[in-house]
Amino acid sequence: MNIQDAMNDACRSIGIKPPKSLRYGQWNRTDTLAKNGKQDASVLIFGDGVAGIAKNWQTMQEQYFSIRGAGEYVAPPPRQRDYEAERRAAERQREVEEICLKVVRSCEAETHPYLERKGFPNELGLVLHDVAGVIPDTDVGRAMLKYLPKSDAPLLIVPGRVGKIVTTFQAITIDGDKKNALHGKMDGAFHRIATGRETWVCEGIATALAVRAALSLLGRSATVLSAFSASNAAKVAGSIRGAVIATDNDKPVEAFGGLGTGEYWSRKSGCRWVMPPERGDFDDMYLSEGVRAVALKLRGLAPP
Secondary structure, eight states, X not given: XXXXXXXXXXXXXXXXXXXXXXXXXXXXXXXXXXXXXXXXXXXXXXXXXXXXXXXXXXXXXXXXXXXXXXTOOOOOOOOOOOHHHHHHHHHHHHHHHHHHHHHHHTOEEEOOHHHXXXXXXXXXXXXXXXXXXXXXXXXXXXXXXXXXXXXXXXXXXXXXEETTEEEEEEEEOTTOOEEEOTTOOOTTOBEEEEOOSEEEEESSHHHHHHHHHHHHHTTOOEEEEEOSSHHHHHHHHHTSTTOEEEOOBOOBOGGGTTOBHHHHHHHHHTSEEEOOSSSBOHHHXXXXXXXXXXXXXXXXXXXX
């Protein structure tokens, strides 16, 4: 088997498209097969051209491949530490964080049509009216701007913080197209929308709002976090003692043993978790059945 065929098989197995162009020895961005999957996957072929890794950033699945076939791991060739490359990467990360902070600080606290569609017409979010006027005209800035969803209307911005540092943000259009900041650090990042005694971790901002409303109806004091993805929600919850994950009920994924992405990562976290009985998230349940139905589902997970 040649490396191209092995790569194609690996990409197919985790639901991503093979990159249109390849540069050996570095990550090549590509798309997933899912909705809103633009540039949400990467493929690396090691410099010797006999093996590589494919990664789906939406589901956090990864697949090794080599000339022996998909799934066969071959260690990358040893190489000397490249201090200059590390310095450039650190500089880029600092610039990304500066841009993310600037984007967040440029927002206005306003209602947004996306939040209205999700059942929260009076909720104030961070709304950015002129994203192109905020992001600087640099190589990093232009790449970030190109990656964001295209919209003539203002974007809803959900910041992601690790500690006190804004490391990423999610941009959401009126129609619900979502993209996280290119090269932003999502790992361990979250956005807090409420503070209390319990801690609940969700994926999307709308789910977090629905969970907050349900817990309020129950008279529960809770910190509610939006962590952007199933894998990151599991990571964030796993770092907080007693945290509960309110995960999405996703379609089964063969590579996850037939579990949905949310259930798979929730189980893997070791935390307590709950998900809606039907396919979708807790905001879908909130819209179709009302806040009381969500509250009854969450009620069984009392504080430890």
